[in-house]
Amino acid sequence: MSANVFERVQASFAQQQFMSTLGASLAAARPGAVEITVPFRANLTQQNGFLHAGVITSVLDSACGYAAWSVAPEDATDVLSVEFKVNLLSPAVGERFVARAQVKRAGRRITVCTADAFAMNGADEKLVATMLATIITMNSTSSKVRKIATVPGS
Amino acid sequence: MSANVFERVQASFAQQQFMSTLGASLAAARPGAVEITVPFRANLTQQNGFLHAGVITSVLDSACGYAAWSVAPEDATDVLSVEFKVNLLSPAVGERFVARAQVKRAGRRITVCTADAFAMNGADEKLVATMLATIITMNSTSSKVRKIATVPGS
Amino acid sequence: MSANVFERVQASFAQQQFMSTLGASLAAARPGAVEITVPFRANLTQQNGFLHAGVITSVLDSACGYAAWSVAPEDATDVLSVEFKVNLLSPAVGERFVARAQVKRAGRRITVCTADAFAMNGADEKLVATMLATIITMNSTSSKVRKIATVPGS
């Protein structure tokens, strides 16, 4: 996936209907790094009027999955989130939010990514959450494994 | 919060606009255990047409937060998700999904919950994800701490 | 690994020199469940005189790895810990400690285990920690993957 990383990630991202439901968009994708933004919207909030942790987690997860995908071998057919951990660091208060994922360790099968989420108010950015995620890369010979993991950004 | 646990949880749940956006509903709440259901909807999917992991995580997170809330001391004012880890065990394929959270260890300040998510097809249930979560309980004297953690189910 | 699960686990456990350094022993092993015990010893403590979290984590990790191994396919050659999360629930104060691991979801490649650690004082048991772990199963054709994960209970 050396060339046209953004286009390839965007093509898959556009199929994630949940990202559209959140109003999220792909902001950047290059080998090993992906950014996704999501605006503040009242219909994404929890009981105190802040963005629900699930919204932040959703864009962190998709960003990690696509970061892993951006460095996957040519014969990769898909990436699956095996698991992730999120620490919520500050209330998600802002006009919009950005999730920035980086590949920490890419392997033929298992890739580990980290991602930070920031609340943006004008030019200010504030760290609100951080993720550490494990992603498995599928190819045509491993498709049987699909049943034992779960789907990417899924 | 001994009496009317369901009513108290439901009152807060109704204020989580994101739960409404997901079509989620509170199915059960008793001391130490909460269930939330969410239907399959096309606008909640990832690229393969399965429920996005973020949707499953969102209901697992809210279920854990409310399970902690259901056993919080009388002087508690709020609960905040400090962090959680999710393992995605099978593709989230089903007509609807249920997140079932239980309190593993309740403390005056820190409460730890586990939760499982199941895909439901007719009468069949299949385990699709599991969460281990840390929640902090706030009271009026700890409200200053709010700034260093994040908001409940948030 | 249907027959002689205990013997097969014990054979590998005996090779983990670190378990011997901790004074740990294999207490039980049956398909899908493994128990490891470790005594209190002054040389395993942290600054307050309680068992160091690393000791508890070590026996939880080995217990999870062997629980996964106990249900691995016949052609499995090894199991590797991909990652784990531990919540420390109470100070590790006791005469001895037991880690009890169970398989939560066994797959051809990825297996997820949970484990609890208890402090034991006479006949009393107190929950002190809990783990959620991801293990990868290796076979002869996947040995190249060894480089991208880490070694079992490792």
Next chain:
Amino acid sequence: MSANVFERVQASFAQQQFMSTLGASLAAARPGAVEITVPFRANLTQQNGFLHAGVITSVLDSACGYAAWSVAPEDATDVLSVEFKVNLLSPAVGERFVARAQVKRAGRRITVCTADAFAMNGADEKLVATMLATIITMNSTSSKVRKIATVPGS
């Protein structure tokens, strides 16, 4: 803890008998960052002769706890590990190992740290594991909380 961070950390580290059992030593401590090294020793290995994951986790945990301690308020009396997650990225093969922890987000109560572990062979370093950890800071008025969390580096 502005002055003499190293001395204050070293004083506590010296009381962690388990660090001595591992042969670990404090390599660096400044506000927000702590390094601990551990040599390869046969009595710290798992079944394949590599360092046991529990050893790596133990030094990562102590490094995170002391990084949090290095930035704790003047009235702090202790720090407790609430939970941590470790990803094992490569087999722990090396002459010695170093765990490097950094504070990601310091709060009055909850501090989040990240840490990486590297295998060292001569001048070469290789990333073998990474941790994301949650630490709670205690002071004299919060000592009652001790019972609901766990002990530092513990």
